Structures are given as C-alpha cells and as structure tokens.
Amino acid sequence: DTGVSQNPRHKITKRGQNVTFRCDPISEHNRLYWYRQTLGQGPEFLTYFQNEAQLEKSRLLSDRFSAERPKGSFSTLEIQRTEQGDSAMYLCASSLGGELYEQYFGPGTRLTVT
C-alpha cells in the first residue's frame, strides 16, 4: 500500500495523559499536513511541513500540541495533558507541493479522551 498511513487508528486515553500519533506520507511527497475533524464538521487545518520544516501553525494549535517531521519523512503529532475537547479524528495528508497539488489523506486516528 503506497498511500498515506496513520497509526494508531484508534486511541482511548484518560484526561491529562499524553498521546502521540504517527503519519507516514506518500514517499515522494514533500508537504505534510495535519488536520482535526469533529462530527459534522469539515477538517480544520492544524499545521503543515515542507520537508522537515514546520512552516505554518493554526491558532487552533495550542501549546499542548506539538508536531515534528524530523527527517522530512514521517511526522508525529503529540498532545500533552489531553482534554475532553481534544476528542476528534486527526487526519494527516500529504502532497507533492503547494496549493495546486492534490492532498492525499490518511485514514485518520480517532482520539477519545475520557
């Protein structure tokens, strides 16, 4: 399978715990995006990387959230001190370049904070 993969697919955690998600983009894609989607809403942009550089972060991304893409390949999204409001589907997407290029989405990681 050469598509975007995300792990884990589901995560249940207790409030206050830290969680980390991983995204493996399509190998030749240099752009990688993170989104959050809640029921009945479209994906909300969180952040994106051009290779290993994190170039933009949404104001939605509080200081409890951090993302990395250390070697310009896979990326991780960590949420510290999780809150119930963090419960959502976290989607990763990758593309060959900028806005004119199609984004390919992974299946997402569904986070439930109890």
Add this chain to the structure above:
Amino acid sequence: RKEVEQDPGPFNVPEGATVAFNCTYSNSASQSFFWYRQDCRKEPKLLMSVYSSGNEDGRFTAQLNRASQYISLLIRDSKLSDSATYLCVVTLRGNQFYFGTGTSLTVIP
C-alpha cells in the same frame, strides 16, 4: 466569521436527478478552490479542482464566481454511488487549506 460556509443539507434526491451545491468564502484573497468528497467514516478525497473559467468532469461541473465569492458544484444524472459528503475547500496564501462543513447528499433509488 468562517472562511468557508456551506449548506450542510442533507440533500435527498432521486436517482437521475440534478443537484447543485453552493459554497461561499469570506476572504477575497483566497487563491485556489476545490471540491473534495468524503464517504461515511472515510478520509476526504479530491473530486475536482475549480478553475476560474469553470470546468467539467463527466457528470460533475464546478463553477467559480470571484466577484460574489462563491463556488458551486453541479451533479447531473445522480447515481447511488454519489451519496457522500461534499466538502468545499479554499486556500489562502497557498499554505492554509480551509474546508467547509460539508454538504450531505443521499441519492435515493
């Protein structure tokens, strides 16, 4: 104010019908426009880009009106397999992609 507004629907139409969705965007500096499709419990997938002159892909036609800041999607001869949520997407500064809430379509036999 949200960057992108869509009528969430739901739209329930019979097979063979023509259905149209509209989407408005708030920032006149928005640069690129797309329609994505999202099936239930699946990830979004690109349906089509939207070009200034309008564009067609089979039964699907997309239009852009920059003066009024809206884009539209027309689906002709609806199929059962068209049932999905259709997401309007605009980009700003080429970096941030803003998705609408999506419009739900159910095509009824």
